[in-house]
Amino acid sequence: MLPHGGCGCPAGHVGRVILVPDTSWHWERAGVRVPQCLVPPRCTRIFKIIVIGDSNVGKTCLTFRFCGGTFPGKTEATIGVDFREKTVEIEGERIKVQVWDTAGQERFRKSMVEHYYRNVHAVVFVYDVTKMSSFTNLKTWIEECNGHAVSPLVPRVLVGNKCDLKDLIQVPSSLALKFADAHNMLLFETSAKDPQESQNVDAIFMCLVCRLKAQRLLPCRDTEGWPAHSLRSCWK
Ligand SMILES: Nc1nc2c(ncn2[C@@H]2O[C@H](COP(=O)(O)OP(=O)(O)OP(=O)(O)O)[C@@H](O)[C@H]2O)c(=O)[nH]1
Numbered sequence: 001m002l003p004h005g006g007c008g009c010p011a012g013h014v015g016r017v018i019l020v021p022d023t024s025w026h027w028e029r030a031g032v033r034v035p036q037c038l039v040p041p042r043c044t045r046i047f048k049i050i051v052i053g054d055s056n057v058g059k060t061c062l063t064f065r066f067c068g069g070t071f072p073g074k075t076e077a078t079i080g081v082d083f084r085e086k087t088v089e090i091e092g093e094r095i096k097v098q099v100w101d102t103a104g105q106e107r108f109r110k111s112m113v114e115h116y117y118r119n120v121h122a123v124v125f126v127y128d129v130t131k132m133s134s135f136t137n138l139k140t141w142i143e144e145c146n147g148h149a150v151s152p153l154v155p156r157v158l159v160g161n162k163c164d165l166k167d168l169i170q171v172p173s174s175l176a177l178k179f180a181d182a183h184n185m186l187l188f189e190t191s192a193k194d195p196q197e198s199q200n201v202d203a204i205f206m207c208l209v210c211r212l213k214a215q216r217l218l219p220c221r222d223t224e225g226w227p228a229h230s231l232r233s234c235w236k
Contacts, residue, residue, distance in 0.1 A: 044087070046096045047212050049205065050116050052141050053126035054134040055104030058161040061192035062126065063101040065201045071193050078103040080112045088206065090213055097209055117148035122155045122208040127176075129160040129189065130168040135176065142183060155211045157186045159204055164191040 051059045060075045060082065067084035082101040087094055102116050103109040109116075125141055127134040138158070145156075158180045160171060173189060180187035186207065190200040 044094045044096050046098055047121045047209055048098050048100065048119060049122045049124060049208055050100040050102055050120050051124045051126060052102050052116070052145070053104060053159075054128070054131075054137050054141075057104065057126045057128040057131070057134050058192050059104065059126050060101050062124075062159065062161060062190075062201055062204070063099045065192045065198055066205050067097075067099060069198065071195070077105055077108060079108045081116065086205075088209060090209065093213070095209055095213065097205055099205070113144070113148070117145065117150055120150060120154060121212055122157075123150065124157055124159055124204060124208070125185070126159045126161055127171065128162050129171045129176075130162050130165050132170045135160075135171045135179075138179065153215075155208055156183070157188060157204060157208060158183070160187070160189040161192055163189050163197070164194040 051063055053059055055077060060078055061071055063082075063084045064070060064072045067086045078101055080103055084099045084101060086097050086099070088097060089095070100116060100120075103112070123145055125138055125145075127138055129135075158176065160173075160176050163169075173187075176189070177187050188200060188204045190204070191197040192201060
């Protein structure tokens with residue numbers, strides 16, 4: 001039997017690895033034994049991605065589509081922030097993507113703004129392709145982001161949502177592309193509503209996750225989500 005923390009994770013899991021009579025390794029926690037093959041990998045990194053933009057552009061729907069695979073029938077204005085999570089596996093590493101769906105309405109975001117930007121790993125700026133004002137307001141959102149000392153190294157992407165409303169498009173792709181280039185961002189034009197676009201919605205977040213993974217600077221956390229005491233030994 002290995003001592004507590006014998007799994008090797010520097011954080012020390014709340015549980016222990018034991019060798020049972022059938023000679024296979026099991027994970028024991030609160031008296032429940034789970035075969036080792038079902039135990040999640042030792043460390044799961046968490047990437048915090050915030051989604052910002054005007055009210056009604058579809059931030060909630062995009063995060064629903066990515067995290068839950070569906071388009072919500074009905075949404076209400078976000079108050080403060082809503083969190084959604086999805087665990088993805090890239091090259092054998094499990095990564096928890098923590099998506100912060102922020103309020104677009106000023107009155108619902110005031111007290112929370114500091115929290116949005118603290119320790120953020122990536123930013124998704126969203127506008128509505130059928131509403132020019134949501135595109136012109138992007139300047140303000142970028143200024144707010146920069147004003148909260150978000151490093152230029154933090155990856156950012158631009159998303160034009162509601163592309164399914166083809167007859168109502170006000171923001172030409174060429175204009176959006178120019179803006180994205182000027183701000184060193186990738187541009188995605190998509191629709192949270194159209195199920196055929198779901199892969200494109202996934203691509204927004206997965207491209208950020210891949211870039212973050214490549215940076216290899218982000219710390220590992222144990223499977224409970226707590227920061228590991230010694231981060232370096234968990235880096236690949
Ligand atoms: N046609 C269409 N409608 C969409 C799409 N995405 C969102 N909507 C609709 O747009 C409205 C606003 O969507 P939300 O996701 O709540 O917008 P939000 O940006 O989160 O708004 P706040 O929480 O106020 O910041 C809802 O009525 C959605 O059904 C889309 O891709 N296509």
